Amino acid sequence: xxxxxxxxxxxxxxxxxxxxxxxxxxxxxxxxxxxxxxxxxxxxxxxxxxxxxxxxxxxxxxxxxxxxxxxxxxxxxxxxxxxxxxxxxxxxxxxxxxxxxxxxxxxxxxxxxxxxxxxxxxxxxxxxxxxxxxxxxxxxxxxxxxxxxxxxxxxxxxxxxxxxxxxxxxxxxxxxxxxxxxxxxxxxxxxxxxxxxxxxxxxxxxxxxxxxxxxxxxxxxxxxxxxxxxxxxxxxxxxxxxxxxxxxxxxxxxxxxxxxxxxxxxxxxxxxxxxxxxxxxxxxxxxxxxxxxxxxxxxxxxxxxxxxxxxxxxxxxxxxxxxxxxxxxxxxxxxxxxxxxxxxxxxxxxxxxxxxxxxxxxxxxxxxxxxxxxxxxxxxxxxxxxxxxxxxxxxxxxxxxxxxxxxxxxxxxxxxxxxxxxxxxxxxxxxxxxxxxxxxx
Numbered sequence: 001x002x003x004x005x006x007x008x009x010x011x012x013x014x015x016x017x018x019x020x021x022x023x024x025x026x027x028x029x030x031x032x033x034x035x036x037x038x039x040x041x042x043x044x045x046x047x048x049x050x051x052x053x054x055x056x057x058x059x060x061x062x063x064x065x066x067x068x069x070x071x072x073x074x075x076x077x078x079x080x081x082x083x084x085x086x087x088x089x090x091x092x093x094x095x096x097x098x099x100x101x102x103x104x105x106x107x108x109x110x111x112x113x114x115x116x117x118x119x120x121x122x123x124x125x126x127x128x129x130x131x132x133x134x135x136x137x138x139x140x141x142x143x144x145x146x147x148x149x150x151x152x153x154x155x156x157x158x159x160x161x162x163x164x165x166x167x168x169x170x171x172x173x174x175x176x177x178x179x180x181x182x183x184x185x186x187x188x189x190x191x192x193x194x195x196x197x198x199x200x201x202x203x204x205x206x207x208x209x210x211x212x213x214x215x216x217x218x219x220x221x222x223x224x225x226x227x228x229x230x231x232x233x234x235x236x237x238x239x240x241x242x243x244x245x246x247x248x249x250x251x252x253x254x255x256x257x258x259x260x261x262x263x264x265x266x267x268x269x270x271x272x273x274x275x276x277x278x279x280x281x282x283x284x285x286x287x288x289x290x291x292x293x294x295x296x297x298x299x300x301x302x303x304x305x306x307x308x309x310x311x312x313x314x315x316x317x318x319x320x321x322x323x324x325x326x327x328x329x330x331x332x333x334x335x336x337x338x339x340x341x342x343x344x345x346x347x348x349x350x351x352x353x354x355x356x357x358x359x360x361x362x363x364x365x366x367x368x369x370x371x372x373x374x375x376x377x378x379x380x381x382x383x384x385x386x387x388x389x390x391x392x393x394x395x396x397x398x399x400x401x402x403x404x405x406x407x408x409x410x411x412x413x414x415x416x417x418x419x420x421x422x423x424x425x426x427x428x429x430x431x432x433x434x435x436x437x438x439x440x441x
Contacts, residue, residue, distance in 0.1 A: 002027045002313060005062060005092070006044070007052050007082065008073025011340070011373030011391045012298035014039035016071055016312075018364070018371065019305040023313040030065045032058060035385055038358070039372035053080050062090055069320055072096030072274070075295055079106045093320040096274045097294050101264050104272075105294040108148050109185045115289065118263040122256050122280070122289035125190040135175060135188070139168045142190050147171060149178050150185035158228075161191055193439055194283035195244050195432050196290060198234070198300045199253040201261075201278075202315060205271015207324040208258045211304040212240040212331055213250055215432070216297065220347060222422045229347045230388060233339040233406075233423035236303045238398055240331065243429050244282065244436040252287045253280050260292070273319050284439045299338045302393045306369050307331040337402040337424030338393045339410040340373075341417045343384050350386035357414035358382055358390065368405050369393040389417060399424055 002025055006017055014037065017029055021043045031044040032052055040047045046065075050057050053076045062070070070086055072078055072094060081099040086092040096102075103110040109128045116123060127138050139145055147159045165171050175186050197215050201208040216234045220226030237243065241250065257276045264272045277293040277300070296304075305312070309330040318327040345351050356375060364370045374387035390413065394405030403424035410419045422428045 003065065003067045004029050004313075004316075005065060005067035005070040006031045006033075006073065007058065007070060007077055008032075009034035009052060010074065010298055011039075011371040011388065012296055012301050013073040014043075014371040014373065015302045015305055015369075015391075016073060016296070017043040018369070019308060019312040020071075020316075023311050025311065025313050027313060030067065032061055035374060035376045037372035037375045038377060038382065039370075041377065052077050052082075055080055055082055055085050058082050059085055059090065062086060062092060067092055069093045069095065069316060071316060072295065074298075075102070075105050075293065078102035078294055094273065095316045095319050097272045098268075098270065100268055101270070101272045102294040104260070104264070104276075104292045107150050107185075108187050108291060109150050111289075111292050112187060114260070114263055114267065118259065118266075120256060120259045120263065121252070122287060124192055124288050127188055129175070129186045129188060130184060131179065132172065132176060136168060136172060138188060139171055142188075144191035145171070146189045146191050147174060148187045148189065149183045150187065151183065192281055192283050192288055192290075194281040194288070195436055196279060196281045197242055197245065198297050199250070199257065199278045199280055200297060200300060200304060201254070201257045201276045202319055202324055202329070203257075203261050203272050203274060203276045204319045204322045204324040205261070205265060205273055206322060208254075208261050208276060209324050209329045210254050210257070212236045212307065213242050213245060213253070214297070214300045214303045215242055216300055217420060217423050222420055223428075227347055229342070231297070231299050231340065232342070232420045233337070233391075234297075234299045234303055235337045235399060235402070235424040235429075236307070236335065238333050238335040240333065244432045249280075249282055249287050253278060256280075256287075256289065271322065282436060299340060299391055302338045302369065302371055302391055303336040304331070306336055306393050306395055307334055334395050334397065335399045335402040336393055336395050337399065337406040338391055339406045339419050339423050340388045340391045341410050341413045341419045342388045343386060344416045344418050346387065351416075352384065352386045354384045354416050356382050356384050356389060356417065360412050360414065361390070362409055362412070367395050368409055369395065370409070384415070384417075389413075394424075399429070400426065
């Protein structure tokens with residue numbers, strides 16, 4: 001019997017739990033979560049509700065259940081050192097990196113400097129600032145720019161010239177406010193034009209195994225309008241490419257992920273064990289790295305694990321034991337489309353305790369996966385927590401089929417909710433293709 005501790009708070013954790021529960025091996029899943037959603041309640045022996053960033057709380061629960069290993073879902077527990085505590089104090093191995101290695105996500109300056117130090121391609125033009133000295137002249141030099149505060153911002157802290165900031169004076173004021181708030185480091189990068197995609201790899205410290213490329217949709221509303229969110233949905237294609245990508249870009253992203261894993265091992269003399277997730281952009285000047293994450297993407301995890309063709313417990317153990325090169329891993333040649341149902345006011349306003357009717361939701365099947373996120377159960381009723389509520393992943397032989405399955409399911413949910421109807425549609429994907437053609441030609 002394999003006993004597994006899951007730590008998280010979103011649809012990502014439900015997806016991980018679902019994939020582990022499909023294992024043919026004898027197992028027990030215990031979830032430490034900030035919400036008791038129906039997915040976790042169904043798949044776990046126990047769901048302990050609490051603050052997952054509280055290291056002492058996690059330690060107490062881990063001591064109680066004595067798991068064989070732990071899987072860390074989101075970035076925040078990595079940042080506060082939950083993995084360090086579990087591995088070094090309790091001897092519990094983890095799918096998730098140590099805090100020092102998780103800098104790859106929570107310190108954008110660390111990542112840029114790591115790529116520069118080890119001559120890994122992908123960095124845009126950038127400069128790191130720890131005060132305002134030289135900022136104005138640099139902004140004038142690159143003209144169009146992106147400002148990124150160091151630290152976790154939930155995908156919503158980046159300010160782009162021409163979208164959020166419209167003058168150098170405004171940019172300087174914004175940077176001054178960041179320093180005043182306590183940010184010690186700010187990264188200013190050239191503004192890039194292109195199409196982004198997510199490229200995730202399993203990593204055991206020395207070896208990487210790639211997942212299919214996936215495109216996320218950050219904007220809140222149809223047509224890529226509105227504010228950035230944690231991600232409204234995503235898609236992947238049956239050929240394990242994307243319509244605007246060439247195989248050369250996929251090979252380049254794979255090489256960068258592998259090189260980063262080796263650089264981290266060389267830098268810290270300890271391996272990164274978990275998920276290396278690079279956010280890349282195809283530009284006129286080639287492939288550029290936008291950012292790194294040290295865990296599965298949400299919603300990208302749902303596309304990837306829906307296609308995983310091997311036992312996920314075996315994959316987790318190979319990551320922990322450093323034997324990914326010995327395990328044949330494959331993904332089914334299917335298309336996937338994920339659509340998140342969210343509260344109507346998301347992300348501008350967090351409204352909690354609103355009733356959501358999920359009784360009508362279809363059951364998961366080979367063609368549809370249902371993953372619960374920001375839904376809490378109280379007295380046999382379910383309520384929105386203010387964040388993304390439930391994700392539907394359609395799985396088909398092509399994008400048209402997968403999108404239809406996801407859209408039909410997402411449209412059934414009742415309550416003060418909405419979703420993006422255009423994710424995975426041919427019209428939106430054609431815009432991506434045309435965008436790249438216009439940039440490169």
